[in-house]
Amino acid sequence: MSFDRFAFTRRQGLKAVLASAAGGALGAFGRVADAQAQTRAETLRHVLAGTVNTLDPTTPGATRESFGLSTAVYDRLASYGRKQVNGSWVFDFDNIRGELAEKVDRSADGRTFTFHLRKGATWHDGSPVTAEDVKWSLDRAVSAKSLAAGQIATGSLVKPEQFKVLGEGVVEVSLDRPDRLALANLAVPLSPMFNSTLARRNATAEDPWAQTWLKENTAGGGAYVVEQYKSGQQTILKRNEAWKNGAGGMLPYFRRVIAQTVPEAATRANLLERGDADIAIDLQSSDISALEARGKIKLVATPQINGFTAIVFNTRMAPFDNPKVRAALAAALPYEAMFEAALFRRGRALFGATWTEAPNGTFPQPLPFRTDPAKAKALLAEAGFPNGFKTTFSFSAGVAAVAEPMATLIREALGAVGVDVSIQKLPPAQMASMEVERRVPFFISAGTAWLPAPDYFLRNYFTGDHRWNFSGFSDPKLDALAQAARFEADAATYEATCRQMVDIAARDVPMIMVWQPNQDAVMAPAIDGYTYWFHGQVDYRDLRRA
Amino acid sequence: MSALLNIGRRVGKHLLASLPALFGVVLFTFLLMRVLPGDPAAFFASGPNAGQAEMAQIRETMGLDRPIPEQFVRYVGDLARGNLGQSMTTGQPVIADLAERMPASLELTLFALVLALALALPLGILAALRPNSLLDHGVRFVCTLGVCVPTFVTGLLLIYVFYYLLGLAPDPTGRVDIFAAPPPGITGFLLIDFLLVGDLAGWKAAFGQLILPACTMALFVLAPLARMTRASLLSVLGSDFIRTARSVGMSDWRVVVVYALRNALLPVLTIIGIVFSTMLGANVLVEKVFSWPGIGSYALDALLASDYAPVQGFVLLIAVIFVMVNLIIDVLYGIVDPRISLQ
Numbered sequence: 086m087s088f089d090r091f092a093f094t095r096r097q098g099l100k101a102v103l104a105s106a107a108g109g110a111l112g113a114f115g116r117v118a119d120a121q122a123q124t125r126a127e128t129l130r131h132v133l134a135g136t137v138n139t140l141d142p143t144t145p146g147a148t149r150e151s152f153g154l155s156t157a158v159y160d161r162l163a164s165y166g167r168k169q170v171n172g173s174w175v176f177d178f179d180n181i182r183g184e185l186a187e188k189v190d191r192s193a194d195g196r197t198f199t200f201h202l203r204k205g206a207t208w209h210d211g212s213p214v215t216a217e218d219v220k221w222s223l224d225r226a227v228s229a230k231s232l233a234a235g236q237i238a239t240g241s242l243v244k245p246e247q248f249k250v251l252g253e254g255v256v257e258v259s260l261d262r263p264d265r266l267a268l269a270n271l272a273v274p275l276s277p278m279f280n281s282t283l284a285r286r287n288a289t290a291e292d293p294w295a296q297t298w299l300k301e302n303t304a305g306g307g308a309y310v311v312e313q314y315k316s317g318q319q320t321i322l323k324r325n326e327a328w329k330n331g332a333g334g335m336l337p338y339f340r341r342v343i344a345q346t347v348p349e350a351a352t353r354a355n356l357l358e359r360g361d362a363d364i365a366i367d368l369q370s371s372d373i374s375a376l377e378a379r380g381k382i383k384l385v386a387t388p389q390i391n392g393f394t395a396i397v398f399n400t401r402m403a404p405f406d407n408p409k410v411r412a413a414l415a416a417a418l419p420y421e422a423m424f425e426a427a428l429f430r431r432g433r434a435l436f437g438a439t440w441t442e443a444p445n446g447t448f449p450q451p452l453p454f455r456t457d458p459a460k461a462k463a464l465l466a467e468a469g470f471p472n473g474f475k476t477t478f479s480f481s482a483g484v485a486a487v488a489e490p491m492a493t494l495i496r497e498a499l500g501a502v503g504v505d506v507s508i509q510k511l512p513p514a515q516m517a518s519m520e521v522e523r524r525v526p527f528f529i530s531a532g533t534a535w536l537p538a539p540d541y542f543l544r545n546y547f548t549g550d551h552r553w554n555f556s557g558f559s560d561p562k563l564d565a566l567a568q569a570a571r572f573e574a575d576a577a578t579y580e581a582t583c584r585q586m587v588d589i590a591a592r593d594v595p596m597i598m599v600w601q602p603n604q605d606a607v608m609a610p611a612i613d614g615y616t617y618w619f620h621g622q623v624d625y626r627d628l629r630r631a
Numbered sequence: 632m633s634a635l636l637n638i639g640r641r642v643g644k645h646l647l648a649s650l651p652a653l654f655g656v657v658l659f660t661f662l663l664m665r666v667l668p669g670d671p672a673a674f675f676a677s678g679p680n681a682g683q684a685e686m687a688q689i690r691e692t693m694g695l696d697r698p699i700p701e702q703f704v705r706y707v708g709d710l711a712r713g714n715l716g717q718s719m720t721t722g723q724p725v726i727a728d729l730a731e732r733m734p735a736s737l738e739l740t741l742f743a744l745v746l747a748l749a750l751a752l753p754l755g756i757l758a759a760l761r762p763n764s765l766l767d768h769g770v771r772f773v774c775t776l777g778v779c780v781p782t783f784v785t786g787l788l789l790i791y792v793f794y795y796l797l798g799l800a801p802d803p804t805g806r807v808d809i810f811a812a813p814p815p816g817i818t819g820f821l822l823i824d825f826l827l828v829g830d831l832a833g834w835k836a837a838f839g840q841l842i843l844p845a846c847t848m849a850l851f852v853l854a855p856l857a858r859m860t861r862a863s864l865l866s867v868l869g870s871d872f873i874r875t876a877r878s879v880g881m882s883d884w885r886v887v888v889v890y891a892l893r894n895a896l897l898p899v900l901t902i903i904g905i906v907f908s909t910m911l912g913a914n915v916l917v918e919k920v921f922s923w924p925g926i927g928s929y930a931l932d933a934l935l936a937s938d939y940a941p942v943q944g945f946v947l948l949i950a951v952i953f954v955m956v957n958l959i960i961d962v963l964y965g966i967v968d969p970r971i972s973l974q
Contacts, residue, residue: 138719145692146722316721317721343809355790355794358795359798512935513674514673514935518673521673
């Protein structure tokens with residue numbers, strides 16, 4: 086990482102200010118930026134609520150913003166494509182292209198992938214990218230104590246023996262079983278490719294994978310080079326002029342990117358409206374309509390096709406261990422009212438389907454949950470609670486804007502069928518630990534799957550003991566189906582397996598995925614090419630100023 | 632000479648006496664953080680496959696897998712070596728984070744305090760000289776308004792008017808214009824640094840960034856300062872020696888400024904000390920609204936994430952500052968009122 090000065094100096098700014106700001110009545114507010122208008126056009130200023138807390142996305146505890154930043158700084162072997170849906174760009178999970186690798190050969194049995202690295206590719210320091218670098222990076226991903234191991238294990242990538250250097254610029258990845266998600270896992274931010282010579286030079290005996298050094302330094306070859314990194318405040322990126330790994334070998338448009346943490350949502354909105362910032366993806370949803378109406382900004386609203394908001398029942402806690410109780414509550418929830426009041430209908434509803442057997446194997450898809458108080462009462466009586474019961478509904482203060490109106494409506498609607506709900510709003514860290522310890526009975530949660538394959542969704546959110554199985558759901562049939570689907574090569578069988586799983590999710594109601602909220606990306610009118618990515622962050626390589 | 636010695640002895644005594652208090656603060660914060668609900672490992676284990684293994688790994692990194700007494704002994708040992716631990720939120724050593732952010736908070740707070748004093752003292756004096764007049768009521772109104780509007784409302788309002796509507800203020804994000812060259816890092820106080828390198832435009836820009844948050848904070852602490860000045864001066868003005876001074880025909884100005892004000896300043900000084908320490912710790916909201924890279928917003932982020940080390944470090948730092956400020960106020964007492972240093 087280097088701390089180069091900006092290409093322009095403050096002196097130039099001073100001259101311009103002195104020339105223009107005659108009088109100096111506003112001296113205190115002299116705006117140096119004016120002089121740099123030209124450079125400004127080639128600079129993207131992204132204002133974000135969160136912080137980038139590490140330059141190595143695989144660091145345990147890395148924030149989402151760190152994942153986003155790393156996509157620009159590091160290349161991966163492959164990348165998802167992108168497609169246009171209703172006029173806005175979204176990532177295309179079904180279309181994986183090479184990034185650092187220019188070609189991928191997949192063996193007929195689906196158990197070996199041969200990556201051919203792009204000839205002439207270099208790291209940021211100018212040294213050539215070698216097959217050994219790739220091998221080291223993959224070894225690191227499965228061996229180091231980092232976030233990467235857990236992620237890429239979902240693609241059956243678990244041990245260094247699976248990665249072999251076949252020759253100059255050729256690496257082979259072999260699998261014990263033909264995992265459907267192996268290749269996709271090599272396209273996520275947690276499998277970045279490192280300049281192993283540079284990284285190893287900064288490794289120590291206790292830290293053989295240079296994890297400490299890479300937190301604050303980079304050893305990549307991606308589209309941007311980190312110019313300045315102030316953890317928790319801002320990161321400044323400079324374009325890597327030698328980068329050729331993008332779609333069509335194109336350089337990204339912006340020469341410089343400033344990612345700046347601005348905690349106050351109102352300030353972020355102000356900055357965008359004044360034209361001082363170029364893009365933000367985390368404004369308050371209640372502000373969005375007003376911003377749009379004033380017309381000074383451009384809004385790109387994309388349903389988060391790989392995410393969801395869910396109302397979760399703790400299936401390991403009475404009375405929610407009883408599927409009838411869960412079904413009863415599912416019939417009592419005021420779906421339409423919540424969608425309206427909490428989300429302003431900004432998203433895709435996942436309730437209200439009318440089928441009794443899943444029509445297809447896609448997931449998430451709208452499930453047959455509809456408001457029907459009579460049915461709810463009947464089911465409650467059947468479950469042995471004719472007079473209802475008392476329970477607590479919890480949510481994290483971090484999502485209060487959406488969860489608070491939801492909670493109020495839920496309390497009212499469940500009160501009507503005899504279930505007495507008290508509302509509990511908890512600090513984020515406390516909510517997280519209560520969820521993990523499975524001590525909350527009934528709550529709101531949300532998730533995003535990086536690999537939006539139906540089986541991955543169902544396996545992660547409906548099976549297992551890890552935290553993403555919010556409801557602690559355990560159903561032997563679903564467990565078996567989810568494991569089988571992972572290695573299923575036949576498309577028709579895969580679809581049938583997924584359909585069965587969707588049926589179980591709809592019948593046993595461990596949690597109710599209510600909707601997929603929009604991601605509202607607000608940007609300057611001239612910014613073009615914004616793409617919604619599975620990681621939910623801005624990929625600076627897509628953007629341009631029209 | 633003996634006066635200096637006297638002061639030195641008092642400073643030493645004061646510092647010694649503050650040691651148990653500081654230790655108490657260390658122990659208390661340490662325990663409090665661990666008693667508070669919220670498991671940092673669960674919060675930070677955000678990986679797509681966050682299982683028990685990942686959480687255990689984070690606990691190990693943070694040293695939370697050890698028994699609490701051992702954690703405390705290690706913590707105190709680290710403190711003795713000047714190591715405040717590692718922040719999970721920023722990924723940096725806490726001491727480096729605090730050192731980097733401290734000047735930002737100090738500069739803002741000091742500037743705001745000076746601004747507040749420059750307003751509060753004259754207002755308080757005027758109000759005391761004309762008690763129950765229209766002027767007095769006016770001052771009371773301004774003070775009440777300042778104290779009852781929450782700082783983030785004042786901040787957002789100022790931003791809305793001066794940045795969004797009028798476009799007079801620079802964008803309210805941090806200490807320097809993001810597009811400008813980074814400031815020279817000498818003392819960390821930008822107003823001083825820019826003067827040192829003779830960069831007037833830089834100084835103006837930094838001043839422009841500072842003025843709105845400083846006004847926000849100054850408005851908030853105007854009330855205690857002005858009200859205390861008024862009350863204290865009022866009681867002094869009614870005392871015998873003032874009547875005597877007036878009766879011997881001294882000028883009004885001399886009576887008020889030289890005799891009354893000096894005697895009235897003691898309680899005001901106490902309040903200044905308290906106000907300063909409070910501002911430093913409590914300006915979280917102002918720092919958040921103006922994206923000010925100070926210690927308040929740093930500590931709040933850490934607290935929300937149950938990130939122990941930064942919160943402990945922050946509390947300890949504030950405690951140390953509190954001790955130092957009290958010490959300085961104590962020394963100033965001696966200067967304002969010689970009787971105190973004689974005791």
